[in-house]
Amino acid sequence: MSEIITPFMMQSAVQAMTPILLAALAGSLCQRVGVFNMALEGQMLVGAFAAIVGSYATHSATGGVAAAMAAATVFSLILAFGATVFRGDPVVICIGMNLLASGLTAYLLRVLFGVSGTFSDPAIVGIDKIRLPALRGIPVLGWGFASETIITWAAWALVAIVSVVLFRTALGLRLRGVGEQPDAAETLGVNVNLYRIVTILCGGALVGLAGAQLSLGAVSVFAEDMSAGRGWIAVVAVMLGRANPLYAAGACVLFGLADALSIRLQSQGLPNQLTDISPYVVTLAALVISHRRRTRAARPSAEIAAASPAPAGEAQPEAR
Amino acid sequence: MSARAADRDGRPRLRAPPAAVALLFAALVGGALILASGANPLLAYYQILVGSLGWGALPDTLNWATPLVGMTLVAAIPLRGGMINLGGDGQMVIGALVAAAVAVYLPAPGPIAAIVALIAAGIAAGLYAALAAWGETRHGIPMLISSLLMSYPAIGVVSYIVRFPLRDTTTGLPQTSMIPESARLPTIAGPLNVGLLIIVAVAALVVFVDRATIVGYELRLRGVNKRFAGYGGVRLDAQATRVMFASGAIAGLVGAIIVLGSQFRFIDETFLTPSYTWSGLMAALLAGGEPVGAIAAGVFFAALQTGGFAMQRETSIPRVLTLVLQSIVILFLAVRHSVGRRA
Numbered sequence: 234m235s236e237i238i239t240p241f242m243m244q245s246a247v248q249a250m251t252p253i254l255l256a257a258l259a260g261s262l263c264q265r266v267g268v269f270n271m272a273l274e275g276q277m278l279v280g281a282f283a284a285i286v287g288s289y290a291t292h293s294a295t296g297g298v299a300a301a302m303a304a305a306t307v308f309s310l311i312l313a314f315g316a317t318v319f320r321g322d323p324v325v326i327c328i329g330m331n332l333l334a335s336g337l338t339a340y341l342l343r344v345l346f347g348v349s350g351t352f353s354d355p356a357i358v359g360i361d362k363i364r365l366p367a368l369r370g371i372p373v374l375g376w377g378f379a380s381e382t383i384i385t386w387a388a389w390a391l392v393a394i395v396s397v398v399l400f401r402t403a404l405g406l407r408l409r410g411v412g413e414q415p416d417a418a419e420t421l422g423v424n425v426n427l428y429r430i431v432t433i434l435c436g437g438a439l440v441g442l443a444g445a446q447l448s449l450g451a452v453s454v455f456a457e458d459m460s461a462g463r464g465w466i467a468v469v470a471v472m473l474g475r476a477n478p479l480y481a482a483g484a485c486v487l488f489g490l491a492d493a494l495s496i497r498l499q500s501q502g503l504p505n506q507l508t509d510i511s512p513y514v515v516t517l518a519a520l521v522i523s524h525r526r527r528t529r530a531a532r533p534s535a536e537i538a539a540a541s542p543a544p545a546g547e548a549q550p551e552a553r
Numbered sequence: 554m555s556a557r558a559a560d561r562d563g564r565p566r567l568r569a570p571p572a573a574v575a576l577l578f579a580a581l582v583g584g585a586l587i588l589a590s591g592a593n594p595l596l597a598y599y600q601i602l603v604g605s606l607g608w609g610a611l612p613d614t615l616n617w618a619t620p621l622v623g624m625t626l627v628a629a630i631p632l633r634g635g636m637i638n639l640g641g642d643g644q645m646v647i648g649a650l651v652a653a654a655v656a657v658y659l660p661a662p663g664p665i666a667a668i669v670a671l672i673a674a675g676i677a678a679g680l681y682a683a684l685a686a687w688g689e690t691r692h693g694i695p696m697l698i699s700s701l702l703m704s705y706p707a708i709g710v711v712s713y714i715v716r717f718p719l720r721d722t723t724t725g726l727p728q729t730s731m732i733p734e735s736a737r738l739p740t741i742a743g744p745l746n747v748g749l750l751i752i753v754a755v756a757a758l759v760v761f762v763d764r765a766t767i768v769g770y771e772l773r774l775r776g777v778n779k780r781f782a783g784y785g786g787v788r789l790d791a792q793a794t795r796v797m798f799a800s801g802a803i804a805g806l807v808g809a810i811i812v813l814g815s816q817f818r819f820i821d822e823t824f825l826t827p828s829y830t831w832s833g834l835m836a837a838l839l840a841g842g843e844p845v846g847a848i849a850a851g852v853f854f855a856a857l858q859t860g861g862f863a864m865q866r867e868t869s870i871p872r873v874l875t876l877v878l879q880s881i882v883i884l885f886l887a888v889r890h891s892v893g894r895r896a
Contacts, residue, residue, distance in 0.1 A: 319888045321887040321889075324637070326884060329835070329883040332883075333877060340877055343871040465702070468698065469702065506710070507709060514706055520698070521688075527693075
């Protein structure tokens, strides 16, 4: 066991999991209020860029994190209003947002810092790791959390908090009602659009946090398109977890382990072009297996039907 | 869900020319962005115009439009039936690698090798795309997600093949050997090669199939109302697989045209930076999958991007601004005029 799983591997796995976990939380929240958020990738990129700008300008990691959350929230206004008040198609809006994020961050990188590709500067302050030497003694789990940023701890705490809010409070009941039966919720006096807008914006702040972890958590650097598919993996985690934060977190753990495994395989001499694809292969396999188990249980899942691009008229026929 | 969908659709509305309004809006937002970075927006836009539609720049625009319109068709065909193919990058790269391998290693006279390379690229990429359709019909993974997720492994494996088994060891770069001159696509004039004609032919074929054949009718029917198409006797699963095969095959063809027509070898990591796939998807979304409109939008985006080079050269405004402009156009239309709303 200890030969396969090393402390370094666990640490990098937990670290790699954090942005995906936060984005998956945001995605689950949006899903619960009935908005399919595919813009996680772009929101994360905006957060990562704003974190670098904020940290560069204020010389503090806190400034970077605040900037990331603020920028991603503002960016989310497009989806928040576009998909509710203006009744646009969320799929198209999200595709547009992802491209806007990619283009805008690349543009601002050139205009603000005069570089293309990657940007790092001594003035950028990264997020300190919380070192807990006591945890080093606990194999596997302890290794993972012995030296992580406060964002990682916050992400796991948020899994619990969001779960409680969603399933144990009146607010959560209303949120779920807005997603499942918007007309009924409206009749009961719940302002559906308001709930959706606020939820999407809160989700934006969470993904902003994910972006900050990405650019300030390990090495303080911004690279163009550095979200590199993590937002999409988070979208899949939402689908796999059927918009339940706990299950989505479980899916994230799976991806994190796959990621760590790929690093491990790389150290065994496998070329990284091949090992890098393991999270995507694991994701696809998990989707196939979860579908198989669900159809065997013959229990149609409303969440997955909603997560599949329903506006595209592609709701699965076997869901009935 | 269904109640929401019902009140969303079917509302008759008066339409100002939405594309024109969207363009104006994008130009204004982009102009503000240029002003904020301390440059003159009018000068920048003038450079884009001259650098794309000026007499000397037209061939470059056409050359840029060849892959971009190709990838527009890749997105437009499934979109016509209410499906989205996000895996264009992977499919294009597969086609490019297959074309390079065939053209370099097939012991046949050049022109035949080129033709075989084009066909093989289309089939390989088409099959890979069809796999994504199979993921949806058989394994319940929404095609949107399956096609995108399958793109990453394809890119990774292709990158590995170029870096190790098929690498041209005489150079230090991750690329295949040069394709023999006889197997390259003949040039027409200047930067233009036969690839342009191939894409024009494919585009004409797509428009014809869409407008004048039963296959096209059934696909449009699916786009308007999938369930009705199913009741009407369209075999939906088989249709999805065929449509994705066609879409992927065109992506493979685009990859092959780039390899055989302008790069003459497969160079790793050069394919995805111009992001033809996403520009093509936006062009297709602009027209809601309607092929003629999509092709026009694709040519327009190609002009915008070609003009971007001139703008960067003359005014030092980064040309990535054109990507911002494109996404603002699509966002504005998505929000204001419900573009790409697929039944």
